[in-house]
Amino acid sequence: MSQIILEAQGISKSFHDPVTIPVLKNISFSLNKGEFVSVIGKSGCGKSTLLYILSTMDTDYEGNLIIDEVSMQGKDEGELAVVRNEKIGFVFQFHYLLNEFSVLENVMLPGQKLGKYSPKEIRERAYQKLKILGIENEALKKPNQLSGGQKQRVAIARALINDPLIIMGDEPTGNLDKKNSEIVFDIFKELAENYGQSLLIVTHDNEFASRTQRIIEMQDGSIIRM
Numbered sequence: 001m002s003q004i005i006l007e008a009q010g011i012s013k014s015f016h017d018p019v020t021i022p023v024l025k026n027i028s029f030s031l032n033k034g035e036f037v038s039v040i041g042k043s044g045c046g047k048s049t050l051l052y053i054l055s056t057m058d059t060d061y062e063g064n065l066i067i068d069e070v071s072m073q074g075k076d077e078g079e080l081a082v083v084r085n086e087k088i089g090f091v092f093q094f095h096y097l098l099n100e101f102s103v104l105e106n107v108m109l110p111g112q113k114l115g116k117y118s119p120k121e122i123r124e125r126a127y128q129k130l131k132i133l134g135i136e137n138e139a140l141k142k143p144n145q146l147s148g149g150q151k152q153r154v155a156i157a158r159a160l161i162n163d164p165l166i167i168m169g170d171e172p173t174g175n176l177d178k179k180n181s182e183i184v185f186d187i188f189k190e191l192a193e194n195y196g197q198s199l200l201i202v203t204h205d206n207e208f209a210s211r212t213q214r215i216i217e218m219q220d221g222s223i224i225r226m
């Protein structure tokens with residue numbers, strides 16, 4: 001039986017600006033272990049707002065979010081930060097790598113933040129993740145010495161450092177050309193198939209989405225297909 005690792009239960013959210021605008025309307029779905037799911041929909045339909053909630057960064061919503069069988073309801077910011085660091089890896093459109101640190105050090109950072117592994121273990125894990133992504137030879141370079149595609153692979157390695165249950169992406173290929181988008185897609189697919197990684201990826205790229213295992217399509221704050 002498939003194992004549910006994230007569950008959205010009737011999530012709704014409105015902005016009050018100054019009139020009340022409902023942005024998410026009763027969103028319910030679940031994500032299984034090892035599933036590679038894309039979230040699509042027209043600009044403004046609520047994809048980023050939903051991802052913010054699912055990643056525990058926004059707590060101002062109705063409904064419930066369950067991650068790894070634990071309800072996020074009533075958790076304070078400190079507790080949510082632990083959930084984020086342990087269970088969620090993020091990949092954004094822009095890589096947000098720090099140019100003053102080496103590639104290896106960038107990948108190590110979330111591992112240091114978690115405080116679960118020794119410095120030696122974090123270094124080894126970071127190197128191992130770079131290897132999975134085929135960029136271990138760039139470990140000692142600075143991010144600004146890499147190509148756009150290589151930088152995004154470093155960002156994925158960084159997202160993987162704590163072996164998260166879920167990788168969440170907000171337009172992770174939005175800034176890449178076709179060739180590099182395909183490389184990133186293939187990496188995600190391999191992570192899902194060979195490592196049981198769950199991925200929830202917001203994308204505007206319909207071709208990317210059509211190749212994922214499941215598409216969640218949103219319209220005006222609701223899911224219209226999944």
Ligand SMILES: Nc1ncnc2c1ncn2[C@@H]1O[C@H](COP(=O)(O)OP(=O)(O)OP(=O)(O)O)[C@@H](O)[C@H]1O
Pocket residue numbers: 015016017023041042043044045046047048049050
């Ligand atoms: N802080 C805010 N205050 C008021 N309205 C907001 C705020 N943030 C987002 N919105 C509105 O909520 C709706 C959903 O925005 P959201 O960014 O989630 O859409 P999206 O589907 O991710 O769009 P895009 O594909 O363009 O990134 C939009 O109508 C947007 O204008």
